[in-house]
Amino acid sequence: MLDELRNDPVILSYLQERANLTKGKIAEKLNIDTDIHTVCVHHFDYIDTLRMMMFYLFQQIGLNVVFYIPFNPNAPDVYKTWREIYERVSGCDYSRWECVESSQPNRGTKFAQYLDKCFPHQEDQLDNIRFLSFNHPTEFKEYLQKNPIVNNQNEVIASYEKDLNIYTDCTKSDHFYASRYGKFFLSLQNCKKTEDGIFLTYDDYVNMMTSGWVQYGSINGTQALTLLVDLRDYMDGVESFQNIMERLQSLVYLQEVSQVFDEVAKEQAGRHRLKCYLSNPFRCFPYVHQSRYQITVKQLIECTKDLARKVNRLLLAEREKKNVQLYLRELYKIYLTVKDKWEPSAKQKIEKLFSIHIPDHWEFAKEELYQLLTFYLGSTEEQENKILNFDQLIGKTLSAENIHVTGLSFKTFPWKTPELPSLLTHTWLKECIRCSFIATNQNIRINALLVDYYSRNVTRSTALYSIYHLLAYGNGQITFSYIKDLQENDGPSIYFMILEELYNKEKVNLEEQTEEFSWEETVTTQEEIPKEPLRNIPDLLWLDSDFCQRKFFLNAFVEHHPVYENDFHQQQAFSIIGKLLAEQGEGEELFRETMFPLFPQWTNAHKQNLLDTSYSSGLRTYK
Structure with missing residues (x-):
């Protein structure tokens, strides 16, 4: 690698230019008509090796380098930075420094x-x-x-x-990476490609799936967002595409089990939502309700396969290099399959990337390719008035x-x-x-x-x-x-x-600051609420009102059944359902065999603990 750098034409040009550097060339570069003889450096409180070597280079071509720093020898702790750094820069004790101004602010x-x-x-x-x-x-x-x-x-x-x-x-809101399309590349660089497959986090999976780069037939990956949000806890612990596919397949089986309960009770429950809920305990899990989402789990599986193929084509292994022109062609082929649903501004930026001239011999590793994309997809306008x-x-x-x-x-x-x-x-x-x-x-x-x-x-x-x-x-x-x-x-x-x-x-x-407004207050009269309809609400739902009035309103009047989105609540629901079903048929062993694989986000030991710590309450116990 070092030999390649030494023979690189850009580096050779830089080394030659540095070797021939003169005071006149610096003045010409800075548009200064007079001769340069001194470089004044003010308040540099951090000098790394490269900066110090630059100052030595100035000295070698005949320039005087003068450092102006604040310093008060009577307050060594306040001015410790300047003493520690500039005693090494000057090569002498601070007592030998020249004082040009000694006033002290009050x-x-x-x-x-x-x-x-x-x-x-x-x-x-x-x-x-x-x-x-x-x-x-x-x-x-x-x-x-x-x-x-x-x-x-x-x-x-x-x-x-x-x-x-x-x-x-x-x-820079116009930066390509600030859009959902650019998040694909931000997450792509976080992935890792090995012989065992592609490893990634669930967050990166979600970002890439909803970036606009995934398409399966008429289904776009962006439609999966609400489902992916509900699946966050269900996907806990996934580390690769293989893990994700296994979880999604388990979810398909869970939905099929839920549908079996619905089919068995269909005649008795009819279209009564409360009866449907009571006849199918798995309805308390949000991800069994396909009506909540714009995409089915099976469609999400196909979109995941599409995403995995694209990531495999674009992601390089740890020490792998690829010709830049070939890489951009591969990216362009993928872009052609998804561009129809892109916003015009995003199309313009990505297509500018495909129009640049790339030398034939350029071969980059993963990090270099990411930097290249960042450079060409970035904003062309300088950011102003930013936090410094x-x-x-x-x-x-x-x-x-x-x-x-x-x-x-x-x-x-x-x-x-x-x-x-x-x-x-x-x-x-x-x-x-x-x-x-x-x-x-x-x-x-x-x-x-x-x-x-x-x-x-x-x-x-x-x-x-x-x-x-x-x-x-x-x-x-x-x-x-x-x-x-x-x-x-x-x-x-x-x-x-x-x-x-x-x-x-x-x-x-x-x-x-609340602004004061004046308005006429309407007179409200307290109307008597008819109590007869309230008697038709099952006692089970009245329990919700003891904890949260909003939850009672949601379950009794809007949804007619609770849906638990929190992982802790889902664990409690699993333990109750498991205990009830374990008391039926062939008992707990059959439940472990059939139901445990459908909830892979928890370990088998944890699921067993949930069953063991849940008390028995007969299947027909209502409250």
Whole structure:
């Protein structure tokens, strides 16, 4: 692989261009008429190996590289990030650095003194700060609608901005992956192809089935959505297409058993829905009611076969490579079979992919193919007014009027140390450098690696300094906020609570402002309800009213029978049905033999426990 990279024409061109790089070429590229002699680097609080090697390259072609950083030797803990990184960058102690400006702002001192007891004591004049708490991400979305992001006027900063940008109106909604058609590729890359078959999660199966890429005759996979939602618990534990097909076949048998009960009692029950329900206990399971869905289970099986064939054609194994042109042709053949029901905008984007020129010799692995599709199916418009990453906070502090830092939760702030790419360590890289380079070439690379190491290990100090920098130099309104339920088992960051305590500000809970309206109230009279029809409601249904009035109304007047969609309730129903049927005919052994395979989502041991722990109540016991 390394030899292929060395001989790649793109890489060879890049290496040649870098070897011939001069100050004049840089000036020409930047449209600068005068000679360049100095590069000024401001407030770089993270310098990885590549950045440091770039600075060394500037130095080698005759450019002076000057770093401008904030630093106060009297507060070593506040400015720890800058000391740790730039003592390695400069190769000398901080006492030898040149100080060009020594003023100290009188804002943010409370937080600075909390971080560092050595920080000079002075009155904190910060007063334009507030704290918000959002009860749910949707509440944060509503806040952004009322307080839109405006470049350099109202900026929003977050540690994991990608998770929050989905709540802004400026998200790339025209990206192909934002549509249901694009979710097919997002889920496809999560699948795994082995000699034993294709492995995937149920969520990925649902996304691909309802993506618009599945077609069986006149049946489209999108029609299966409601059925797939009801089958989530029934499909618990599936890991492959084979597991899914086995579960669906078990469901077919369960529906056939339910139909047998209906046929036996058809003459006595007639069209009376309550009698139909009482004569067939399996009606309490939602997935035996075919009338609930636009597609039958047998049709879903055929759609699943179609999906499995397409995934098998498009998914590559772990180390497999495929010619890109052949891959796109395969994708185009599949597209032709489903395009008739696609939206025009989606057609336009996918057809643009098929019109691009691909070199004949390109052979990509699974990850490279996914990146290629992402590149060509992406949005052509630059996203504006988006939530920015936390690494932009120091720069935006000096240019933006109002800044809102959000997502300050226990799990996200301060953020974890960024890791090296998989399988790489600083020790291994250092040994590779020592074996591959000598003299100056070796020294600068080892030092660049050292700078990278310290940059990654002071991220906690970097995050805390960024907050202090905002407090000290912010131009206008400063806002800190925490969003509940953004991540599971999370809470507000300790530093969010510390800032609240230091600045004695009450946290604002955003509540919906109700507008006052005036209208004429209609006079209602209490009418007497006739009680005779209520006496016709069976006692069994009155039990529902003890627990939930809505459930009573649904079962007594709308559905005339309960349908249990929760897995826990289905387990209880299974145990009751099992106990009743086990008391008939050949007993429990026959029930285990015939009924256990129809509920594969639970283990046999669990199903047996449900039977054993259910008390006996005769088949004719009514209440």
